[in-house]
Structure formats: structure tokens, C-alpha cells
Amino acid sequence: MLGHWAAFQPVPLPACPCPIDAPSLGVWALQFTPRVALLQGSVVAEMGGSARLFGGLDELQGLVEAGAADLGACVAWAPTGSAALALARHAADAPGRDGFRRPLAQLLDPLPLEAIAAVSTHEATLARVGCRTLGDVRKLPRGGLSRRFDKTLLAALDQAYGLRPEVYEWLTLPETFSARLELMSRVETAPALLFGARRLLVQMAGWLSARRLGATAFTLRWCHDVMRAKDAGTGGEMTVRTAQPTQNVEHFARLLAEHLAKVKLAAPAGDLELMATEVMPIIEESRSLIPETLRKGGTTDLALERIQARLGNECVRRPALSPDHRLEWMQCWAHEPLKRKTVESPYELPLPTWVLDEPLLLIERDNRPYYQGPLQLLLGPDRVEGGWWHRSSEEADARPLNVQRDYWLALSQHAGVLWVFQQRLARDQTAWFLHGHFA
Structure with a gap:
């Protein structure tokens, strides 16, 4: 019943007061785990099952929090989805949104009644009997609570505290990507559109990653403000193409910046829309300590030189053949890359692996x-x-x-x-x- 849950609460950013909507945030979160659900205008996701794919919980947590910060959402972590959402909404600071620093009951008991929606529905009645926090409600006799209130209240409490399994309807990934953004103010120059467009690019990269696709073309549209001149039109658009399918946000942003630098807006823009126009499956490669030199036609010696430069000479050894017909002495391990020598095997029979x-x-x-x-x-x-x-x-x-x-x-x-x-x-x-x- 307990896991490693993350809750995403959209919040206005100082530079972009329009917070991202929950469905768009949920689509972005699907790149980390398929277990994503919408809950009370926010997003909850079970991340524990995917931790190994991202190098452990610490690495995954860093990726999630960095991406959520770009999108304008705060993240809380807890053993249950309801608890994570309660901490995301009511914790005062980032340390307070860590639901693993202490036992779960100690973190949830001081929270107000509105931290759990099913409890907040009966806030007026509970306040008349002296309940101000979730801990106060838990101290009441369960038999009396079940008779006086509906079963939803006790079920919601048990689910938040990890005493009963949570049931969610998992979010499905859309077949195509399209996202809109209302700008914080009227933008009069095309290069300034990049600030808002980057948030849409982050969402698109999340959708691409979840679908194991890479974009070869995407289209950015902007809508002119209603106070525009009559001959300015409703807006404009541009399509940016890439040489190879990719999911890299920075690469998308660099290309878009180059194109926007050549555009002159006919009127100030107030809204943006981004669409993934052309996508195709992306070839994923396993991460390795060995650089891409070998894959691109380099030699083993060049790869060893780069690895030795990173780790030190004493950390890298390579096998070297020596002219000896005794099997134990035909090979030795050297710390320094040696020059290749052509050594013929004295054996007529095949040598063992x-x-x-x-x-x-x-x-x-x-x-x-x-x-x-x-x-x-x-x-x-x-x-x-x-x-x-x-x-x-x-x-x-x-x-x-x-x-x-x-x-x-x-x-x-x-x-x-x-x-x-x-x-x-x-x-x-x-x-x-x-x-x-x-x-």
C-alpha cells in the first residue's frame, strides 16, 4: 500500500502568473511513470517503480523537481498519494514537502482539515466538536465517525495514512501533442516569445519521452491581442525542423530562438500554442562510461585515453598479449595502453573463453x-x-x-x-x- 508518491501542485510563477493546468502537468509526468492520476485539480504519481530506470530515487527526484520548477509546479513526496498532495498544498517550505523525513502520522496530524477533501466537506460539523487538525479527527472514536459521517471520510483518512490501498484512474497518454499558454502580458517582439515557449517545449519533451518518440518538426503559433490593428490578422505561426528526431529541450529552444530572431510581429501577442507536427520513433542507446568515440568509428586506444583522463591511469587496465606459449602467461594486464603487437598463438587447438x-x-x-x-x-x-x-x-x-x-x-x-x-x-x-x- 505504501510507495514513493509525488504530488504536483500548479502554482503561479513570478514571471508567469498563469499556472499550468493539471492535465498538461499529468501528461508531462508520464515520462517518469505510467502511474499518473489527476486528483482534485492536481497530479499524483507513483515513482517508486521507475526509480531504477533513472539511476535511483535521488536521481529521479532531482529530474522531477527540476522539470516541475520549469513548468511552475511544486512537488511533495510521501508514501501515499493523498499524503503527498496534502503536503504539497499545505507545507510551508521545500523541507516540509518531504514526507519521508519522519513517520507519516507525525507529518499529517498537524495539518488542517482542508488538507483532505473528504474531511474538509464536514469541516463545520467537525469544528463544533473541537476538531481543528487531522490528528484531532483521528482521535475521535471510529465507530462514532462511521455512524455520524459517510464512509468516505474514514476511507480517505485511512488511504492518506497508508492503512488502506488507494484506487486511481490512471491518466492515458494522448496520441498527439498540443498545448496552449496565456502570456503574462502583451509581447511585442518575437524573440521575447521564447520565454513562454520554453515552458511549452518542456511539456512537449515530456510527451515525447513518454511515447519514446523524437520530434523532427514542431509548430509554434501566437495569437495577437484583441487590441490589435484591423490589418494585423489573428496571429502567426512558424514550423521548426530538426535534422534528427530528438527530445532535447535545449536543442529545441536554440533552434526556435534562431527562427524567432528573424520574425517581426504584426501586433502584440497574448497567447501561444505549440504542436508536435512531425514525430518518429527515436533510437535509444544505453548509457555507458565509454564515450561515443567507438560508435563513431574511433579506436579503442582513443577511448582508453579519454577514460584514463576521467578516472586516472591506475583505474584502467587493458589486456596485452605476450609471446609465451604457456596459457597462464600469454596475457597480462597493463595500466598503460600498450602498442599493438602481433602475437601468433602456438596452439593448434582453439583456446578457451x-x-x-x-x-x-x-x-x-x-x-x-x-x-x-x-x-x-x-x-x-x-x-x-x-x-x-x-x-x-x-x-x-x-x-x-x-x-x-x-x-x-x-x-x-x-x-x-x-x-x-x-x-x-x-x-x-x-x-x-x-x-x-x-x-
Whole structure:
């Protein structure tokens, strides 16, 4: 029943006293979660289920609050939608709109009766019995409340406090985008229209993101003020096109600014309307630490250089081949990007995808190695000998790392194709080891 709910309350901005309407705000919120509903002229949305898609609740919360500020809406967070809306409407400041800083009951009890609409309906009657806050109502006997008032009051209280599940009719996303904005005053120059148009662009970007689309063209219309000259006409419009489908608000705003700089208004404008004229599916790419150099035809070395510049040389290693026929020593990890060397493999058999850090000793029955059952030897042997010149780097264990092995491709009924070898030891003794797996 409890979740991570956000409530959006439209409020007038100092620079734009006409607040955004709730349906437009709800369409914008659909880019973050499909669970968006209209409630009492405001918007509530359950964000917890989408947090992982945006990098966690903190990242999601930052994106939501930044976008809501551009649209002229305050945001409150709480474990229930009704509680979030109550805090959005009655909290005095931003910290007060955080419904997770204390237990929910401690935050809702001091709020006035009008914080919940179903309680506010009976405000006059409740005031006569001494109730001024939601906490006062909760102290009354539930039996008496249910007999004297309708069931809606108790249900609304229980839903706000998380004692009963909330039921909403989820908002559906419109097939096309069109939004209007009444300007705070008459605008006499076309470049000045960009201030109000940006708010419409933010709404359009939210609609595009929710529908996984990108705009290749959008149309801005402006309506002339009623006090215009007779020959000025009712208004004008312009269509802005992009080279590629995009959802980027800043890109839209830059293009629109370039076009508006060339326009001269025939009369002052009082209203704006924005429409997504042409849209198409956008190709989304996974976010990655690796820059776009590789995707655009760059080399691995350039990508490593940029990553090392960001994280430091010690944080990046790359595999480098060395001319050694012992499998453990054919590859090493280097902190610095090394020059490419062409090293030919001395093995005639294919090399395994995954190599064990230490070869695993296998049991042997009837001269056959066992690993999750008897192994069937497919190809081999591929003999590797040498390494007498190589000694351990630890002085206390300065022993030769000489190997004498016969490698085989083996098939296990349960483990698949394996890379095994037969160790040829002194005194003509042999042993079987598992050294690698094939993907």
C-alpha cells in the first residue's frame, strides 16, 4: 500500500502568473511513470517503480523537481498519494514537502482539515466538536465517525495514512501533442516569445519521452491581442525542423530562438500554442562510461585515453598479449595502453573463453578424466613444454615455472566443451587438470 508518491501542485510563477493546468502537468509526468492520476485539480504519481530506470530515487527526484520548477509546479513526496498532495498544498517550505523525513502520522496530524477533501466537506460539523487538525479527527472514536459521517471520510483518512490501498484512474497518454499558454502580458517582439515557449517545449519533451518518440518538426503559433490593428490578422505561426528526431529541450529552444530572431510581429501577442507536427520513433542507446568515440568509428586506444583522463591511469587496465606459449602467461594486464603487437598463438587447438586462475585437479577412473561425469576427448593432444627460464616473482618461492602438458578438447555431458590437460610429471606419473571453459 505504501510507495514513493509525488504530488504536483500548479502554482503561479513570478514571471508567469498563469499556472499550468493539471492535465498538461499529468501528461508531462508520464515520462517518469505510467502511474499518473489527476486528483482534485492536481497530479499524483507513483515513482517508486521507475526509480531504477533513472539511476535511483535521488536521481529521479532531482529530474522531477527540476522539470516541475520549469513548468511552475511544486512537488511533495510521501508514501501515499493523498499524503503527498496534502503536503504539497499545505507545507510551508521545500523541507516540509518531504514526507519521508519522519513517520507519516507525525507529518499529517498537524495539518488542517482542508488538507483532505473528504474531511474538509464536514469541516463545520467537525469544528463544533473541537476538531481543528487531522490528528484531532483521528482521535475521535471510529465507530462514532462511521455512524455520524459517510464512509468516505474514514476511507480517505485511512488511504492518506497508508492503512488502506488507494484506487486511481490512471491518466492515458494522448496520441498527439498540443498545448496552449496565456502570456503574462502583451509581447511585442518575437524573440521575447521564447520565454513562454520554453515552458511549452518542456511539456512537449515530456510527451515525447513518454511515447519514446523524437520530434523532427514542431509548430509554434501566437495569437495577437484583441487590441490589435484591423490589418494585423489573428496571429502567426512558424514550423521548426530538426535534422534528427530528438527530445532535447535545449536543442529545441536554440533552434526556435534562431527562427524567432528573424520574425517581426504584426501586433502584440497574448497567447501561444505549440504542436508536435512531425514525430518518429527515436533510437535509444544505453548509457555507458565509454564515450561515443567507438560508435563513431574511433579506436579503442582513443577511448582508453579519454577514460584514463576521467578516472586516472591506475583505474584502467587493458589486456596485452605476450609471446609465451604457456596459457597462464600469454596475457597480462597493463595500466598503460600498450602498442599493438602481433602475437601468433602456438596452439593448434582453439583456446578457451574462460581460463581458471588455478588448474583444477580432476579424478581419473579407468585412465579417463572425470568432471561432472566421464569426459570424452575430442581433439588433441597439443603438447606444450618449457618455461624453465621463468621463475616466480616472490623471492621466498623462487621455483622454476616449467610446464609439461598435453592439452585436449574434452566434452562433458553436463559442463559442455572443456579445455583439459594431462600433466607429465617426474617419474613418469600423469595427472589430469581442468584449465578452461568455452562460452
